[in-house]
Amino acid sequence: MLKTRLFTPGPTPVLPDALRVMSDPILHHRTSDFMAVLEEVRAGLKDLLGTTQEVLVLASSGTGVMEGAVCNLFSAGDKVIVVRGGKFGERWGEIARAYGLVEVALDIEAGRAPTVDDLKKRVSENLDAKAILLQACETSTGVDFPIEEIAAYTRTLPMLLVVDAISAIGISPFEMDRWGVDAVVTGSQKGLMLPPGLGFVCLNERAWEFQEKAGLPRYYFDFAKERQSIVKNQTAYTPAVSLIVGLREVLRFFKKEGKEKIFRNYQKMSAAMRAAAQAMQLELFAKRPSPGLVSIRVPQGIDGKKIVKQMRDEHQMMIAGGQGALSGKIIRISCMGHMDGFDLIAVFAALENVLRSQGAKIPFEKGVAALEKELLERA
Amino acid sequence: MLKTRLFTPGPTPVLPDALRVMSDPILHHRTSDFMAVLEEVRAGLKDLLGTTQEVLVLASSGTGVMEGAVCNLFSAGDKVIVVRGGKFGERWGEIARAYGLVEVALDIEAGRAPTVDDLKKRVSENLDAKAILLQACETSTGVDFPIEEIAAYTRTLPMLLVVDAISAIGISPFEMDRWGVDAVVTGSQKGLMLPPGLGFVCLNERAWEFQEKAGLPRYYFDFAKERQSIVKNQTAYTPAVSLIVGLREVLRFFKKEGKEKIFRNYQKMSAAMRAAAQAMQLELFAKRPSPGLVSIRVPQGIDGKKIVKQMRDEHQMMIAGGQGALSGKIIRISCMGHMDGFDLIAVFAALENVLRSQGAKIPFEKGVAALEKELLERA
Numbered sequence: 001m002l003k004t005r006l007f008t009p010g011p012t013p014v015l016p017d018a019l020r021v022m023s024d025p026i027l028h029h030r031t032s033d034f035m036a037v038l039e040e041v042r043a044g045l046k047d048l049l050g051t052t053q054e055v056l057v058l059a060s061s062g063t064g065v066m067e068g069a070v071c072n073l074f075s076a077g078d079k080v081i082v083v084r085g086g087k088f089g090e091r092w093g094e095i096a097r098a099y100g101l102v103e104v105a106l107d108i109e110a111g112r113a114p115t116v117d118d119l120k121k122r123v124s125e126n127l128d129a130k131a132i133l134l135q136a137c138e139t140s141t142g143v144d145f146p147i148e149e150i151a152a153y154t155r156t157l158p159m160l161l162v163v164d165a166i167s168a169i170g171i172s173p174f175e176m177d178r179w180g181v182d183a184v185v186t187g188s189q190k191g192l193m194l195p196p197g198l199g200f201v202c203l204n205e206r207a208w209e210f211q212e213k214a215g216l217p218r219y220y221f222d223f224a225k226e227r228q229s230i231v232k233n234q235t236a237y238t239p240a241v242s243l244i245v246g247l248r249e250v251l252r253f254f255k256k257e258g259k260e261k262i263f264r265n266y267q268k269m270s271a272a273m274r275a276a277a278q279a280m281q282l283e284l285f286a287k288r289p290s291p292g293l294v295s296i297r298v299p300q301g302i303d304g305k306k307i308v309k310q311m312r313d314e315h316q317m318m319i320a321g322g323q324g325a326l327s328g329k330i331i332r333i334s335c336m337g338h339m340d341g342f343d344l345i346a347v348f349a350a351l352e353n354v355l356r357s358q359g360a361k362i363p364f365e366k367g368v369a370a371l372e373k374e375l376l377e378r379a
Numbered sequence: 380m381l382k383t384r385l386f387t388p389g390p391t392p393v394l395p396d397a398l399r400v401m402s403d404p405i406l407h408h409r410t411s412d413f414m415a416v417l418e419e420v421r422a423g424l425k426d427l428l429g430t431t432q433e434v435l436v437l438a439s440s441g442t443g444v445m446e447g448a449v450c451n452l453f454s455a456g457d458k459v460i461v462v463r464g465g466k467f468g469e470r471w472g473e474i475a476r477a478y479g480l481v482e483v484a485l486d487i488e489a490g491r492a493p494t495v496d497d498l499k500k501r502v503s504e505n506l507d508a509k510a511i512l513l514q515a516c517e518t519s520t521g522v523d524f525p526i527e528e529i530a531a532y533t534r535t536l537p538m539l540l541v542v543d544a545i546s547a548i549g550i551s552p553f554e555m556d557r558w559g560v561d562a563v564v565t566g567s568q569k570g571l572m573l574p575p576g577l578g579f580v581c582l583n584e585r586a587w588e589f590q591e592k593a594g595l596p597r598y599y600f601d602f603a604k605e606r607q608s609i610v611k612n613q614t615a616y617t618p619a620v621s622l623i624v625g626l627r628e629v630l631r632f633f634k635k636e637g638k639e640k641i642f643r644n645y646q647k648m649s650a651a652m653r654a655a656a657q658a659m660q661l662e663l664f665a666k667r668p669s670p671g672l673v674s675i676r677v678p679q680g681i682d683g684k685k686i687v688k689q690m691r692d693e694h695q696m697m698i699a700g701g702q703g704a705l706s707g708k709i710i711r712i713s714c715m716g717h718m719d720g721f722d723l724i725a726v727f728a729a730l731e732n733v734l735r736s737q738g739a740k741i742p743f744e745k746g747v748a749a750l751e752k753e754l755l756e757r758a
Contacts (some may be wrong), residue, residue, distance in 0.1 A: 004404065006404070008409075011407060011617070027572050028385055061438045063599050064443075071596070089443035098601075195405050195620050197621070216476065217595065219477045220439065220446045237442040239440070241574050241617070242393075291401050
């Protein structure tokens, strides 16, 4: 008998209290009961995003709210600078091109994060750009981008900073207002420890000014209509009620535990995974690693896709491989969601076993020992 | 102690088996376990829609897939005939205008359904229209539209028939292929007895030809990309996993019971509600009533909004009022979702009580008696 264990960077293991309430009989969304849920959720989301602005809640995957950001902020022909550090950066570009925007790409080597200097150069060549679109965490490479530093630079520019923080909110500190981020999108299935199906978006005053002037067509993702609704504790269209009821439990968990403690715990878990990989003499892939996952280069001569498959088939553990050009070359193990150190010990025990069975020359049981040391002895 | 009872035409009471599995630990969407769920779901959806075409599954409210239909089928400047028999017909028009289409409205008096003759007239004046957009059930008035008859006419025309069947699929027979409907959209929170959060769309070959030529921008709702994914038992973007796992239970329920039996049951329940309303000497509002709900004109001198409020405040029963111009003038009671005759007896017992307390001159206990007669004696 084996349990199924999820270490993919989305979906992530759901908080048990959230699972429980998602089985409650459904609330109607135009009732005071549901309005009370939404009111509590609004407050909790503001806290996690570090903003006094309203956070809009949509029934959608993360990609939907990324598209929503584009079609609410821009007009056809607008130029945008797209930071492409992996698959999700490319997605910003695909959406921008689908809507007839002019994409100026800033390509960043996979595994690296953009620096302020990278951006300054591209901005100086494109002062007419309307925005910079990027990730807070490029999940495809496991890299965190220095949003606070970047925003300190971009907040003085006449262009918006639009951040996909799908794998960052709930995982690491995010201070939208203090940093000066103009627009943030995120989703339910990463740090918010929920099933996929909710998208979130938040604009600051500068972004709302863009929103008023933006000419791209939109209806379901019309942020102005959603903003009018949410201040009345409603949504413009029928909301994903059960997921929002689950979200309330997650936000209560964040409030009870304290978000700083949760962020520190992710830091600690991801640092321990990196220590374990290094103890196994594996090469870390991300130069500026996310606290939500570790990305590891697969040893020469081994196919990363086979590692992922064997982890699943033999141990019922879901880890992620690389995407696109990184397919087979890296593996990614997430600690996002409802997760603890013992889960990580389990996944590295399985990984040591699988790697050795595929002929990797790794030292015996060093990875798990490193995790024990990092997670238990220092506790 | 009072139970909360949901008689709103969406969300509807969720099937208990679906509620139960939505609390299971989350599946990753790129696993064989989830692919097996999606394969089973695809087959069940085809059966309910009466089609051999793939039914696309999106994380979205119904409005999102309505918008998806528009931006996948048309180009800016295209003319579409919009049947406006209530709030949801108006929504088709709003979406069309948001995307720069030319809306030709066919306004139908609230409570009535469009006839083929109504359509013939508007079509003959607009032979250059690309499509007719309408509802299978106009939930805002409780009216069913004669889609089979309309499709028999429109299938010979060089324009598409695009049907919002959000309150029809799972409630009444729908034979997309046999009738010749070109595009269908629906959602999870009505006849599919699930929480809101899933949208569905199905195009026939003719509609896919339009899709290839359509020039409107789209990304999250790109049906071609979803079609490529779904034949591989995947979705283009992260799916709403828990809702889809719940959907499998609902579709198993339909298979086990037989959809015809479920449709007959809705027919019987809605006919019984109409008999009850008439026994109470209330006027039915819908001339061609839906099997999923009853719409009742509020007696003169009484405010329908107060009825809805008192039903909720005193009896914890959620019924719906009228929308827009019908606000306060009608009430709507749904039998969609996980519902039986005893639920209807309960809601009419409460309704008799509330109406009398507000001064309506209705005969004593005749409504409930009519329901008992219709639902129990003939059983």
